[in-house]
Amino acid sequence: MPANTSGFAGRRVLVTGGLGFIGSNLVHALAAAGASVLVLDSLDPRSGGQVGNVDALPQVQVVPADVCQFESVLTHMPGVEYLFHCAAHSSHPYSMRDPQRDIEVNCVGTINVLEGLRRFCPAAHMVYVGTSTQVGPMRTNPIDELHPLAPMDIYSANKAAAEHYCRIYAGAYKLGVNVVRLPNVFGPRANIHNPDFGFINYFVGRALQNEALTMYGNGAQLRSVLYVADAVSALLAAALAPATGQVWFAANAQSISVRALAERIVAVFGSGRVEQVEWPAARERIDVGDVVIDSTKLRSELGWQPHYALDAGLAATAAFFRQP
Ligand SMILES: NC(=O)c1ccc[n+]([C@@H]2O[C@H](COP(=O)([O-])OP(=O)(O)OC[C@H]3O[C@@H](n4cnc5c(N)ncnc54)[C@H](O)[C@@H]3O)[C@@H](O)[C@H]2O)c1
Numbered sequence: 674m675p676a677n678t679s680g681f682a683g684r685r686v687l688v689t690g691g692l693g694f695i696g697s698n699l700v701h702a703l704a705a706a707g708a709s710v711l712v713l714d715s716l717d718p719r720s721g722g723q724v725g726n727v728d729a730l731p732q733v734q735v736v737p738a739d740v741c742q743f744e745s746v747l748t749h750m751p752g753v754e755y756l757f758h759c760a761a762h763s764s765h766p767y768s769m770r771d772p773q774r775d776i777e778v779n780c781v782g783t784i785n786v787l788e789g790l791r792r793f794c795p796a797a798h799m800v801y802v803g804t805s806t807q808v809g810p811m812r813t814n815p816i817d818e819l820h821p822l823a824p825m826d827i828y829s830a831n832k833a834a835a836e837h838y839c840r841i842y843a844g845a846y847k848l849g850v851n852v853v854r855l856p857n858v859f860g861p862r863a864n865i866h867n868p869d870f871g872f873i874n875y876f877v878g879r880a881l882q883n884e885a886l887t888m889y890g891n892g893a894q895l896r897s898v899l900y901v902a903d904a905v906s907a908l909l910a911a912a913l914a915p916a917t918g919q920v921w922f923a924a925n926a927q928s929i930s931v932r933a934l935a936e937r938i939v940a941v942f943g944s945g946r947v948e949q950v951e952w953p954a955a956r957e958r959i960d961v962g963d964v965v966i967d968s969t970k971l972r973s974e975l976g977w978q979p980h981y982a983l984d985a986g987l988a989a990t991a992a993f994f995r996q997p
Contacts (some may be wrong), residue, residue: 682707687753690760694863697726713738721864740782750793764869768828783835787842803854807833815967826959843918851911856924860901861993880945889952892932897924897966900986903979910975924966941987
């Protein structure tokens with residue numbers, strides 16, 4: 674949590690997708706900072722959204738709304754001072770199975786939010802949540818914000834397109850829109866039972882059930898990771914930043930192989946076991962290979978840094994899911 678969350682006290686904040694994994698953790702942090710939070714979420718069954726993720730929080734209003742419906746978005750824009758756009762179709766495999774719906778949510782939904790910002794609250798600061806997979810296979814090691822974009826799957830391509838929309842609106846209309854691209858995020862309030870979402874959270878679910886954590890191939894592929902509280906602190910810092918039209922990566926300094934990560938989960942949770950399985954063909958076709966993200970820009974420009982080393986984040990995750 675950054676020291677300056679006081680900037681949100683008493684502010685009107687809109688979080689789209691606020692019932693989802695990252696959005697709900699953001700909502701908890703904003704509520705703790707004294708913000709007045711409005712959540713727009715359609716509780717899409719093909720997402721990680723869960724109604725209990727923001728249960729019983731004062732100063733938080735949850736409104737069922739689909740960002741693909743322009744009027745539903747516009748209605749809630751007047752008076753908004755900060756806007757976090759977390760509503761998304763967030764699954765790579767789903768996007769390959771239903772590419773049209775992925776475009777609707779990730780592209781049209783983002784345009785609707787940007788148009789609402791432009792027309793009804795142009796002084797607001799907006800943060801868009803991008804993904805590290807927008808860059809596709811790593812051509813330079815490490816990957817920074819100047820790395821070319823060559824996404825391997827429809828979700829990542831649509832996330833890249835939506836990021837371009839944000840940059841265009843920031844430039845053409847002088848709106849306060851920034852982007853934080855996240856790597857594999859894990860932690861409390863994630864959907865931990867569906868392998869179509871982030872693999873770390875799925876591994877967490879398997880460890881909690883004392884089941885096998887099945888890694889594809891030999892697990893040597895490197896991944897950049899981040900505990901969700903550190904993702905939230907990056908998003909909050911981006912919203913309070915004076916600069917606009919910026920793109921920042923946020924990730925832990927060290928990448929880790931899928932095998933080593935699975936082994937750390939088993940060790941920290943004290944349950945589960947690591948097993949190797951054949952790559953499913955549909956997954957192998959869209960895999961990006963090694964991912965090594967460099968967050969120097971975010972660290973130097975906004976003073977952001979992650980506070981949770983991997984084991985500390987895993988221990989906090991275990992404590993959350995094991996609480997009675
Ligand atoms: N989880 C990660 O590791 C990760 C990594 C990089 C980027 N991201 C990005 O972070 C953002 C949040 O991801 P997440 O992991 O919290 O996903 P999630 O699936 O847990 O949450 C997405 C939320 O959006 C809602 N939603 C979906 N379609 C909607 C619509 N049409 N209208 C309104 N609400 C809708 C869902 O109901 C859900 O609550 C996404 O933009 C995602 O691309 C996530």
